[in-house]
Amino acid sequence: MLQVQDEKLIRTTREKDMILEKFRNRGMRITKQRRLILDIVFEQDCTSCKEIYYQASKRDKNIGIATVYRMVNALTELGVFQTNVPYRLTGRSAQDPINGCRVILKNHHEVDFDAEEWNRILTYALRQKGYHNVQDIDQVILK
Numbered sequence: 001m002l003q004v005q006d007e008k009l010i011r012t013t014r015e016k017d018m019i020l021e022k023f024r025n026r027g028m029r030i031t032k033q034r035r036l037i038l039d040i041v042f043e044q045d046c047t048s049c050k051e052i053y054y055q056a057s058k059r060d061k062n063i064g065i066a067t068v069y070r071m072v073n074a075l076t077e078l079g080v081f082q083t084n085v086p087y088r089l090t091g092r093s094a095q096d097p098i099n100g101c102r103v104i105l106k107n108h109h110e111v112d113f114d115a116e117e118w119n120r121i122l123t124y125a126l127r128q129k130g131y132h133n134v135q136d137i138d139q140v141i142l143k
Contacts, residue, residue, distance in 0.1 A: 022078050033063050037071045
């Protein structure tokens, strides 16, 4: 059990470091408050910026909600967060292949599509929009 926890800690640390490196590459400073928000995101499933802010303000009284919103927006732009779902890490970078799709409905039901089903759905939708040569798809970015 201890080995599993150690591996999870190592993986989490590595993922945080990768995210911080992406920030550095974009010219963003790595502040204590940004690190704190990132720690909270990795520790908990927060469903809103307000929840993240609540947790962060317990640890740092000087943090502002605007800081949380900016950090969440930055994480979303980097593709770290999925939108319209609780702030959970996607666990993949933009370069990783898409192995399927999970749709989370407002009633909290989840519908999974494997890669083949997702490809059929995407091909159908593109053809409906007039794109008949779907082999020309360069990349798919889920927002």
